[in-house]
Amino acid sequence: MDNLAKSTVPVYESALEKYNTTVVGDLWRVKETKKLSYLIIRGKTGDDDFVKAIESLGLTLPGPMKFIETAERKLIWISPDEFLLVLGDVPLSDFIESAEKAFKDIFAYIIDNSGSFTNIEISGSRHLDVVAKLSPYDYHKLTIGSVISTNLAKAPSIIYRPNENSLTILVRFSFADYLWRTIEKASLEYTK
Numbered sequence: 001m002d003n004l005a006k007s008t009v010p011v012y013e014s015a016l017e018k019y020n021t022t023v024v025g026d027l028w029r030v031k032e033t034k035k036l037s038y039l040i041i042r043g044k045t046g047d048d049d050f051v052k053a054i055e056s057l058g059l060t061l062p063g064p065m066k067f068i069e070t071a072e073r074k075l076i077w078i079s080p081d082e083f084l085l086v087l088g089d090v091p092l093s094d095f096i097e098s099a100e101k102a103f104k105d106i107f108a109y110i111i112d113n114s115g116s117f118t119n120i121e122i123s124g125s126r127h128l129d130v131v132a133k134l135s136p137y138d139y140h141k142l143t144i145g146s147v148i149s150t151n152l153a154k155a156p157s158i159i160y161r162p163n164e165n166s167l168t169i170l171v172r173f174s175f176a177d178y179l180w181r182t183i184e185k186a187s188l189e190y191t192k
Contacts, residue, residue, distance in 0.1 A: 015118045015192070017172035017175035027126040028190035030183060033119040037087040038170075039096070043108030044081055057071065057095070059085070067147045067160050076147050076160060076170075085110075086119070122167035122183070125127035131159075131167060133186040139167065142186045155179040 011192035013189040015036050015126050017139040022031040040049045047060055056060055061074050061083070062068045066174065067076040072182035087095060122130065139159075142148065147160035155175035170180050 015112070015173045016180050019180055020128045023184075023187075023191060025124065025187075025191040028122075028124040028130060028187050029127075030120060034038045034119060036114075036117075036119055037090070037092045037095075038113045038117045039085040039087065039099075040078075040111040041075075041083045041085055041108070042081055042110075043103070045189070047107065049106040050103075050108050053099075053106060053108060056102050057099055066115045066145055066146075067146055069162065071119075076158065078149065078158070084113075086170075116173055118173055120169045120171065120176075120179070121166055122169065122184070124190070127165075127167060128188075130183065130190065131169075134182060142167070152179055153156070153182045155182070162177050 012019060013030060016032050023029065041054075043054070058070070059073065060068050060070075062075055062077045064077055064080070067074055069075075072090050075087040076084040076086065078084050092112070092149055096110060096112060103109060106164065131139050131152065135180060137150055142159070142161045144161050144163060147158060149156070149158050152158065152159070152169065152171070155171050155178055157175075157179070158170040160170075162168055169179070
């Protein structure tokens with residue numbers, strides 16, 4: 001086991017690799033999206049230099065409880081001075097280097113949290129009924145482009161609505177297994 005600390009290759013591709021993470025039914029679908037990068041960006045939205053630096057990276061700051069998606073990038077509002085950037089097929093080290101240059105000499109920073117999250121997309125005609133079993137939030141009121149941070153059962157989660165027919169859940173790697181099993185139980189009546 002001592003060789004794991006020296007490895008430059010991720011030991012696990014996913015916290016959920018032991019499960020079939022694509023479940024398809026007539027009323028309910030769930031799948032895990034893998035190979036995404038997650039970056040925390042901190043800065044003051046009222047600082048013109050920070051806004052210009054963000055724009056120089058090809059991003060636009062979302063408003064409170066919103067996210068903005070462009071191509072392979074999704075910038076999610078977490079708090080007034082914190083954003084989570086989800087990158088698809090974008091060279092991570094190049095992006096971080098560009099961000100560090102853009103943030104030089106201003107009050108802002110970027111942190112790679114790529115090993116920290118699991119991305120679960122739920123959809124189907126009963127997807128809101130399933131998450132309603134796990135949280136008191138009224139997900140029918142979560143509009144397209146909106147994001148909330150809440151608990152699903154006991155798992156702290158970031159949930160956003162990319163379109164009318166689905167929700168995306170970002171959960172910490174350490175809670176992914178628990179949340180997956182909880183979602184499986186909550187969706188039993190819709191997967192048979």
